[in-house]
Amino acid sequence: MATSSEPALIHARGLTKRFGAFTAVDAVDFDVAPGESFGFLGPNGAGKTSTVRMIGCVSPVTEGVLTVLGLDPAADSSRIKSRIGVVPQQDTLDMELTVRENLVIYGRYFDLSRREAGRRADELLEFVQLGERAKSQVEPLSGGMKRRLTIARSLINEPSLLLLDEPTTGLDPQARHLLWDRLYRLKQRGVTLVLTTHFMDEAEQLCDRLVVMDKAKIVAVGSPRELIEQYSTREVLELRFPADAAPTDGSIFDGVASRVEQLPDRVLLYADDGEAAAVVLHERGVRPETSLVRRSSLEDVFLRLTGRSLIE
Amino acid sequence: MTSLSTIAPAYQPGTRAARLIERNVMVYRRTWIMLVSGFFEPVFYLLAIGFGIGGLVGPILLPSGEHVSYAVFVAPGLLASSAMNGAIYDSTFNIFFKLRYAKTYDAMLSTPMAVTDVAVGEIAWALIRGTMYAVGFLVAMAFLGLIKSPLIVFAIPGAMLIGFAFAAVGMAATTWVRRWTDFDWIFVVTLPLFLFSATFYPITVYPEPLRTFVSLTPLTQGVELLRSLALGTVGPDILVHIAYLLVMGLVGLVVVDRRLARLLLK
Ligand SMILES: Nc1ncnc2c1ncn2[C@@H]1O[C@H](COP(=O)(O)OP(=O)(O)O)[C@@H](O)[C@H]1O
Numbered sequence: 001m002a003t004s005s006e007p008a009l010i011h012a013r014g015l016t017k018r019f020g021a022f023t024a025v026d027a028v029d030f031d032v033a034p035g036e037s038f039g040f041l042g043p044n045g046a047g048k049t050s051t052v053r054m055i056g057c058v059s060p061v062t063e064g065v066l067t068v069l070g071l072d073p074a075a076d077s078s079r080i081k082s083r084i085g086v087v088p089q090q091d092t093l094d095m096e097l098t099v100r101e102n103l104v105i106y107g108r109y110f111d112l113s114r115r116e117a118g119r120r121a122d123e124l125l126e127f128v129q130l131g132e133r134a135k136s137q138v139e140p141l142s143g144g145m146k147r148r149l150t151i152a153r154s155l156i157n158e159p160s161l162l163l164l165d166e167p168t169t170g171l172d173p174q175a176r177h178l179l180w181d182r183l184y185r186l187k188q189r190g191v192t193l194v195l196t197t198h199f200m201d202e203a204e205q206l207c208d209r210l211v212v213m214d215k216a217k218i219v220a221v222g223s224p225r226e227l228i229e230q231y232s233t234r235e236v237l238e239l240r241f242p243a244d245a246a247p248t249d250g251s252i253f254d255g256v257a258s259r260v261e262q263l264p265d266r267v268l269l270y271a272d273d274g275e276a277a278a279v280v281l282h283e284r285g286v287r288p289e290t291s292l293v294r295r296s297s298l299e300d301v302f303l304r305l306t307g308r309s310l311i312e
Numbered sequence: 313m314t315s316l317s318t319i320a321p322a323y324q325p326g327t328r329a330a331r332l333i334e335r336n337v338m339v340y341r342r343t344w345i346m347l348v349s350g351f352f353e354p355v356f357y358l359l360a361i362g363f364g365i366g367g368l369v370g371p372i373l374l375p376s377g378e379h380v381s382y383a384v385f386v387a388p389g390l391l392a393s394s395a396m397n398g399a400i401y402d403s404t405f406n407i408f409f410k411l412r413y414a415k416t417y418d419a420m421l422s423t424p425m426a427v428t429d430v431a432v433g434e435i436a437w438a439l440i441r442g443t444m445y446a447v448g449f450l451v452a453m454a455f456l457g458l459i460k461s462p463l464i465v466f467a468i469p470g471a472m473l474i475g476f477a478f479a480a481v482g483m484a485a486t487t488w489v490r491r492w493t494d495f496d497w498i499f500v501v502t503l504p505l506f507l508f509s510a511t512f513y514p515i516t517v518y519p520e521p522l523r524t525f526v527s528l529t530p531l532t533q534g535v536e537l538l539r540s541l542a543l544g545t546v547g548p549d550i551l552v553h554i555a556y557l558l559v560m561g562l563v564g565l566v567v568v569d570r571r572l573a574r575l576l577l578k
């Protein structure tokens with residue numbers, strides 16, 4: 001996606017992060033183009049946070065090449081940081097200040113005048129629907145509100161690049177949808193989003209392109225659709241069996257699906273026509289407790305690539 | 313992309329330290345009572361020890377052969393030790409909380425602020441508070457009629473120097489603190505400094521070699537500095553005291569800078 005006319009906003013080659021002898025990010029390559037929404041999808045411990053922290057200039061690169069906005073984080077961290085917004089995995093809101101003060105002082109860290117910081121703070125509080133809580137302390141806010149405040153804070157410098165580390169982890173579905181909606185609006189305004197997540201629905205909703213990360217390595221790159229097309233079938237037939245009635249002999253599924261995954265609680269049959277596969281199995285005398293045909297998701301891609309589920 | 317260098321000017325670490333002070337002022341606007349306690353503590357000591365105990369002690373003989381009241385003698389010692397205590401207080405508990413729990417500095421480092429801004433800003437903040445207390449203490453001394461030499465106005469920068477030295481070293485020590493109980497170690501050091509640094513009596517009460525040892529401890533350097541200014545007995549050794557405290561503060565600052573980078577930029 002990064003073409004020569006549009007240089008990459010983030011460029012990584014052989015990017016490596018080690019903590020002592022432990023390798024958290026192992027020689028990964030990726031490019032993020034201006035305006036795109038780019039995701040790192042992977043389970044806990046995959047190395048997503050370590051990668052994003054290097055991009056955010058708060059973690060030195062151990063090895064490899066990394067440029068952000070065309071600059072080197074080792075030499076130009078303050079310049080890079082002045083142009084990006086960061087939503088860290090754990091909220092780092094200032095508990096000793098009010099909601100609005102959190103935004104104003106953050107603006108001051110970016111050298112905004114007090115007036116400008118105040119103006120943007122009010123505008124952003126409206127954007128994340130926290131206008132009424134401006135004078136409130138931060139502590140009593142709900143998890144979703146704190147997250148929204150953190151997002152507002154990350155926008156105070158009008159960044160062209162926004163880094164979001166697990167923006168919705170720990171939030172209830174309603175809070176997540178509100179957050180997704182705000183992120184979608186930012187994307188429409190042309191802000192480049194880089195986000196990490198271990199939710200495949202979040203990745204599907206928000207990312208134009210993503211990399212699948214597992215055990216410090218990138219195992220696949222593409223748009224959600226490309227990844228599903230490349231690594232999965234159109235549909236999946238999910239069968240659940242009563243505890244003692246699961247078929248012991250897997251050969252009963254032979255020829256019905258292009259791939260079969262026997263999970264502890266269910267069997268996944270990958271086929272372009274799930275309904276047809278179900279019919280064939282019924283003829284063979286297979287009697288599951290429940291049978292469901294659904295479209296393939298990134299979860300299936302991950303299972304295929306790593307042999308494990310995204311969320312254990 | 314090439315225009316980016318024109319958007320964000322080149323940046324000198326340390327220059328945004330003022331932003332951190334601004335943040336602390338925002339916080340203290342609401343908790344100003346803490347500032348009041350910092351002023352009263354040494355004044356209460358002065359009343360209790362300078363006048364209370366001082367009434368029992370009688371005048372003190374200075375090396376110059378002159379006699380001064382005990383309150384006049386002990387006041388600069390109390391100013392020096394409160395500069396130490398205030399600096400230690402500001403640079404230990406508060407910093408530990410922000411560093412390990414509140415993640416205040418992690419948030420700052422995601423902005424153009426750098427580690428050096430945090431180190432310089434926090435130490436400067438401790439200094440600003442210490443200066444306010446020192447001024448308040450001198451005003452109290454004036455009201456109590458304890459001013460002996462006009463040189464005492466230099467006790468304000470002197471107290472700042474003591475504050476700088478202890479704030480920097482205290483903050484450096486705090487970067488190694490892992491749990492709240494570790495702070496007991498800091499008091500294992502500062503309490504004897506407070507009690508035995510010739511704060512309450514002339515250093516001449518110690519026999520050699522104890523006297524030399526005590527004279528080499530940091531608060532004794534500070535006490536001697538302020539006392540010579542307060543009593544107008546300034547000699548060349550004042551330069552030694554100044555250099556000692558200055559080096560102590562600068563070493564502390566360098567250590568803080570390195571340690572914060574290690575802890576925050578992992
Ligand atoms: N500061 C650190 N010191 C040592 N190991 C770390 C540190 N930070 C992360 N790790 C390890 O690196 C691996 C990747 O962590 P992380 O980047 O946080 O993964 P993710 O964000 O994908 O969950 C994990 O095994 C984690 O324990």
Ligand SMILES: [Mg+2]
Binds near residue numbers: 048049089165166
């Ligand atoms: Mg993470």
